Amino acid sequence: MSRLRLAHRTELDATSALGLRLPDGRDVLLVKVHGCISAFVNRCPHQGVMLQAEPNVFLEAGGELIQCAMHGALFLPDTGECVFGPCQGRHLEPVAVSVDAEGNIQLAGE
Secondary structure, three states: OOOOEEEEHHHHOOOOEEEEEOOOOOEEEEEEEOOEEEEEEOOOOOOOOOOOOOOOOOEOOOOOOEEOOOOOOEEOOOOOEEEEOOOOOOEOOEOOEEEOOOOEEEEOOO
């Protein structure tokens, strides 16, 4: 069974983040920090709003943490845990992805 290809890892080179919509209607974000790629549902656990104010801008200025544009909450890119802001201690909803030998990012376990 073929897996759904979401993007290629080179698509994350310029912005380190990419927002997209899955066939099931979920909005997700892909982020690459220190070479590691993670994916989460694009929804802040604080008020359920989408995280970005501009397309594909999900990381704070230093490029180390995912940031909610509405209230400035900061999330770890590997676990989605909120480490600063109104939802501290809560988590972004993870989306399982894998990267194949050619660099294609795919939904895992689908």
